[in-house]
Amino acid sequence: MTQKIGDKMNPLSLHIDVSDFLPAEESEKQSMVVMRESVNFWKDGFRRLRKNKLAMISLTVIIVIMIFAFIVPVFYPYSYEQQIRGSENLNLMEYSKEELARKEEGEFVFPHILGTDSLGRDYAVRIMMGSRISLLVGIIASAIILLIGSIYGSISGYFGGKVDLIMMRIVDIIYTVPDILIIILLSVTLKYPLKDLAENVPGFGWINTVGVGLISIFIVFSLLYWVGMARIVRGQILTLKEQDFITAAKALGASNSRIIRKHLLTNCIGTLIVTTTLQIPSSIFTESFLSFLGLGVNAPMPSLGSLASQALGGIKSYPHRLLLPAITISLIILSFNLLGDGLRDAFDPKLKN
Amino acid sequence: MMSNILLDIKNLKVSFFTPAGEVKAINDVSIQMEEGDVLGIVGESGSGKSVTSYSIMGLVPFPGRIIDGTIDFNGHRINDMTEAELRSIRGNEVSIIFQDPMTSLNPVYTIGNQIREAILLHTNLNKQQAYERSVELLKLVGINEPEKRLKQYPHELSGGMRQRVMIAIALACEPKLLIADEPTTALDVTIQAQIMELMTELKNKINMSIILITHDLGIVSSVCRKIMVMYAGKIVESGTIDDIFYNPKHEYTKGLLRSIPKLNTKEHEKLVPIEGTPVDMLNPPAGCPFAPRCEKCMKICLREMPEFTKISDIHYCACWLLQKEAFEASAGGNK
Numbered sequence: 001m002t003q004k005i006g007d008k009m010n011p012l013s014l015h016i017d018v019s020d021f022l023p024a025e026e027s028e029k030q031s032m033v034v035m036r037e038s039v040n041f042w043k044d045g046f047r048r049l050r051k052n053k054l055a056m057i058s059l060t061v062i063i064v065i066m067i068f069a070f071i072v073p074v075f076y077p078y079s080y081e082q083q084i085r086g087s088e089n090l091n092l093m094e095y096s097k098e099e100l101a102r103k104e105e106g107e108f109v110f111p112h113i114l115g116t117d118s119l120g121r122d123y124a125v126r127i128m129m130g131s132r133i134s135l136l137v138g139i140i141a142s143a144i145i146l147l148i149g150s151i152y153g154s155i156s157g158y159f160g161g162k163v164d165l166i167m168m169r170i171v172d173i174i175y176t177v178p179d180i181l182i183i184i185l186l187s188v189t190l191k192y193p194l195k196d197l198a199e200n201v202p203g204f205g206w207i208n209t210v211g212v213g214l215i216s217i218f219i220v221f222s223l224l225y226w227v228g229m230a231r232i233v234r235g236q237i238l239t240l241k242e243q244d245f246i247t248a249a250k251a252l253g254a255s256n257s258r259i260i261r262k263h264l265l266t267n268c269i270g271t272l273i274v275t276t277t278l279q280i281p282s283s284i285f286t287e288s289f290l291s292f293l294g295l296g297v298n299a300p301m302p303s304l305g306s307l308a309s310q311a312l313g314g315i316k317s318y319p320h321r322l323l324l325p326a327i328t329i330s331l332i333i334l335s336f337n338l339l340g341d342g343l344r345d346a347f348d349p350k351l352k353n
Numbered sequence: 354m355m356s357n358i359l360l361d362i363k364n365l366k367v368s369f370f371t372p373a374g375e376v377k378a379i380n381d382v383s384i385q386m387e388e389g390d391v392l393g394i395v396g397e398s399g400s401g402k403s404v405t406s407y408s409i410m411g412l413v414p415f416p417g418r419i420i421d422g423t424i425d426f427n428g429h430r431i432n433d434m435t436e437a438e439l440r441s442i443r444g445n446e447v448s449i450i451f452q453d454p455m456t457s458l459n460p461v462y463t464i465g466n467q468i469r470e471a472i473l474l475h476t477n478l479n480k481q482q483a484y485e486r487s488v489e490l491l492k493l494v495g496i497n498e499p500e501k502r503l504k505q506y507p508h509e510l511s512g513g514m515r516q517r518v519m520i521a522i523a524l525a526c527e528p529k530l531l532i533a534d535e536p537t538t539a540l541d542v543t544i545q546a547q548i549m550e551l552m553t554e555l556k557n558k559i560n561m562s563i564i565l566i567t568h569d570l571g572i573v574s575s576v577c578r579k580i581m582v583m584y585a586g587k588i589v590e591s592g593t594i595d596d597i598f599y600n601p602k603h604e605y606t607k608g609l610l611r612s613i614p615k616l617n618t619k620e621h622e623k624l625v626p627i628e629g630t631p632v633d634m635l636n637p638p639a640g641c642p643f644a645p646r647c648e649k650c651m652k653i654c655l656r657e658m659p660e661f662t663k664i665s666d667i668h669y670c671a672c673w674l675l676q677k678e679a680f681e682a683s684a685g686g687n688k
Contacts, residue, residue, distance in 0.1 A: 161415065244456040251410055252444035252471050252522070262470075266461050 045270070048346035055342020058335040065332060069132040077110040078122035080129040081300040087112070088120040092320060114324060118314065123321065130302040131328055137214065137303075138284040138336070141221040145283075146276045148222060149229025150268075154260050156230065157237030168234070171227045179224050180290075187216040187295050211298030217287060225283075232275055236268040270347035277340035281333040288329050304329045358425075359529060359562050360386040360409065365422035367404055367413055376634045378404045378417065380586040388529070391556065391563045393577035395570060395609070399631055401586040402566045406532045409564075410447055411439040427529050445475040448523035452535040454515035458507035464518050465503030471525040490521040493558075495551060513544035517551070524555065531556075532564045537572060549576055570613055574598060579667065582606050585632050585642035587658075592668035602662075602670035604647045641673065649674060 049055055073080070087096035092115050099109045114123040156167035191212050198207035207215055240246065241264065249259050265272070290296045291305030304325040311321035367379040379401045386392055394402045407413050409424060411431055424431040427446055431439070451457040459467060468487040472478055478486060484503075491499035494517040507515055516536060523531055533552065537545035553576055556563055565577055573580055574594055581591040582605065590603040601607045608627040629646035632638060641647070644654040654673050662675040 244451050244453055245459045247412070247414075248449075248451060248457045248519075248522075249459070249470075250412060250443070251449045253440040253442070253474055254470070255440060263459055267459070269461070 045343075045347045049342055052342040052345060054338050055346075058338040058342065061331060061335040062339065065131055065328070065335070066135065068128050069135055073125055073128045073132070076122075076125050076128070078112075078125050080121065080126050080302060082121060084116065084120040084122075086120070087116050089118055089314075089318070090116040091318070114320065115318070117310070117321065123324070126302045126307060127304070127324055127328060130304040130307050130325060131332065133214075133297055133301065133303040134284045134287060134305075134329065134332065137217065137287040138280040138332075141218060141225070141283040141287075142276050142279040144218065144222045145226045145229050145279055146272060149226035150233045150265060150272060152226065153230035153233030154237050154264055157234035158241055158256065158260050158264060160238075160241075164234075168231075171230055174224055174227050177224060179220065182224060183217065183220045183290060183295060186220055187213050190216045190219065208298065209301065211296065211301060213290070213296045213298065214287075217290060217296065221283065221286075225279075229275055229279070232271060233265075233268060236271055237264050240264055240267050270344075273347055274340055274344040277336060277343050281336040281340075284329065284332055284336075357388050358385060359388045359390070359427055360384065360564075361423075361425040362405075362409070363423045363425075365405070365408060365424065366420045367401075367408055367417055368420050369417045371416060374635050377637050378586050378634060379408070380637065381422075382583075382586070382588055383422075384581065384588075386530075386562055386564070389556075389560055389562055390579065391553075391565065391577045393565045393567065393573035393580040394583055395567060395573055395580060396583035397568055397631065399585075399634070400583040402568075402583055403534055405583075406449065406534055406564060406566055409530075409532065410443055410449060411436075412443075441475075444471055444523075444528070445526045446528055447530045447532065448526075448528040449532040449534060450516070450519050450523050450536045453539045454512055454519050455539060457519055458515055460507055463504055463506055464510070468503070468518070468522050468525060471522045475526045486525070487521070490525060491518070493524070493555065494518070494521045495547075496521075512540050513547065516540060516544075516548055520548075520551065520555070524559070527559050528561060530562045530564065532566070534566045535568070536565075537567070537569070545572065552576065570598075570609060582609070585634065585637065587642060587671070589643065589672070590668075590670040592664070592670075596665065596668040600664075600668070602664060602668075602675055603643075603672050604649055604674070605643045606670075608646075641671075651677070 078084075084096070086098050090096060090112050093111050093113060094115060095103065095109065095111065103109050112122050112124070114127065117123055117126065152167065152171075156164045194207055194212045194215055197204045246259060246263055249263050254262070287296060287303065288305030288308070291303040292309040294306070294309065296306055297303045307325040308322055308329075311318065311325070315322055362382060362384040365379055365382045366377070369376040369378055382401070382405060384392070384405070394405065396402050404413065404417065408419055409426060409431065411434060413419060419432060422432075426442075429438075429442060434442075458464065462470075465484070465487055468490060469480070469483045472483040472486050473480075476483075487503060488499045491502060496502050496514060496517055502510070502514075507518075510518065516539075520536075531552075536552070537548050540548065549572055552563065552565075555561075563576075565573060567573060577594060579591070579593055580597045581588050582597065582603065583589070584605050590597065590601065590606045592600075597606060598610065601610055605627070608625075611625045612627060614624055627646055632642045632645065638644065638655065640653070640655045640657050641659060644650045647654065651673055659671045659673045659676055661669045661671050662679065663669055664675075
């Protein structure tokens with residue numbers, strides 16, 4: 001017999017391989033009992049998110065904008081405050097006379113891709129810095145809102161009764177305050193104390209760089225804008241706290257703060273992510289709007305809103321100076337909104353199908 | 354044999370202060386339990402079984418309040434304890450298993466995390482020791498491959514498995530008393546039997562007492578030594594299994610027993626329900642709460658609540674019929 005058992009010599013042979021019917025070994029069996037990897041909340045959510053094309057495109061756009069806002073300016077040959085004499089009001093890809101002369105000599109001169117402004121500052125880097133400020137405002141303000149709103153809302157919802165009543169009436173009162181008015185009042189009244197703080201107390205010098213206006217925007221966000229988040233979190237907590245696992249945690253002897261931190265807030269994490277993501281564009285929008293009115297960042301520091309505002313003067317000659325920051329704002333806001341929607345679809349258990 | 358009294362509830366009254374008025378959920382309930390005892394509390398929905406057990410843990414939900422009576426558990430006077438003191442005994446000396454294992458586990462944590470939480474809250478074990486203990490607990494409640502299961506989320510387990518996990522959590526600190534609040538209602542019959550078997554087995558292993566709350570007399574009969582029948586926030590009859598099943602005295606207990614489906618019934622024979630609905634707890638009647646549904650209701654039943662009649666050392670029943678019999682007996686048949 002030329003054919004060995006368990007090793008077919010001839011691939012065309014129709015003989016049954018006898019070795020297939022030998023008892024399987026324990027180690028071979030083990031390979032079948034691999035337990036499916038346990039899918040947790042995050043993995044499941046991100047898997048859904050990855051299938052959402054619109055959200056993924058938005059995420060890519062946001063990442064690209066972030067690279068341009070945070071990394072590119074570091075390597076960029078021009079800085080946002082550098083005024084180049086003789087290069088004022090250049091158009092897209094235009095060189096000044098002096099730069100042309102240097103080019104003639106064979107020196108490499110980095111082009112002003114988006115031209116320069118009336119003071120001779122490179123417009124491309126100013127837009128990047130403007131986006132940086134806008135994104136920072138959006139993210140920091142949303143973080144402040146998330147922190148205050150979720151703590152306030154969960155305490156109010158969890159304890160209920162009179163605590164809830166009083167805390168929610170405070171929220172109602174804050175809702176009625178006109179926010180723009182408060183921002184204007186605050187930036188006017190905070191201007192001098194903040195300046196004083198920046199100049200006389202060591203360690204607060206950064207206030208001048210960022211601008212009193214921006215700090216007052218943050219203060220306003222932390223004073224006023226958390227109420228929406230607080231209401232959403234409270235609503236979630238109200239339904240969650242009636243769940244059996246909360247009673248079970250109580251019956252185990254868990255303290256109130258532990259129940260709020262560990263059991264309640266983690267269960268609304270989906271809502272928190274989504275609301276925060278949707279809060280970012282609205283914060284950016286508010287910042288741009290205020291900067292447009294001249295209440296935002298301090299002078300050399302650009303923000304997308306203040307860039308648009310400054311461009312108004314020369315709108316007929318240099319329409320791109322208004323269009324470019326406006327498009328960037330729209331792109332950022334649109335991307336964050338779409339990403340927020342995608343996150344909601346991915347993480348909100350009620351929308352699962 | 355003298356054993357220690359573990360739980361002593363005297364004249365407990367719990368009311369819920371709702372917008373509609375005061376709902377007297379528990380009205381004058383007294384329970385005494387010895388160490389190692391298994392007590393069954395049966396009664397229909399809304400009879401105050403769960404509220405009784407919650408009040409032992411100091412967990413009467415808002416707007417409920419203990420308005421009268423005392424609860425002594427293992428040397429603690431539960432009524433006078435602060436929230437922090439209560440927390441130190443919850444899960445440690447007294448644990449509870451809830452009715453629905455589907456919702457009693459936090460969906461966002463692995464079960465390992467949740468068992469560990471119970472251990473870490475009350476013991477000084479470090480994380481590694483807590484992990485080993487949780488593996489041990491899962492083995493104890495009969496879950497195979499515990500190391501793998503610990504990494505799973507509640508939604509990956511079946512109802513019976515989840516209830517086993519709940520039991521493991523409840524047993525984490527070897528409590529003196531385990532309150533099982535309808536532990537098998539959400540499970541199917543074969544799993545029910547397994548869970549009950551497991552609980553009896555564990556009871557003997559670590560010598561704890563169990564209060565079993567249920568409306569299923571079948572379950573009670575297989576596990577408990579002593580049964581209390583509750584109706585409208587009152588205990589109407591209490592006694593050993595044999596007393597309740599073979600010598601029921603109260604009309605409500607008799608009704609409950611009649612309503613159980615039997616194996617030897619003829620085809621198409623209808624079950625015998627207890628007619629009527631429970632009384633409105635907002636306006637509890639002055640007399641026996643069961644009187645409106647009772648077939649043998651007498652005039653006095655509507656006016657006054659009967660006292661407990663002692664039938665034997667542990668068999669007590671609150672019914673005017675028994676008082677009447679006793680009266681007739683003492684009158685020597687001279688009507």
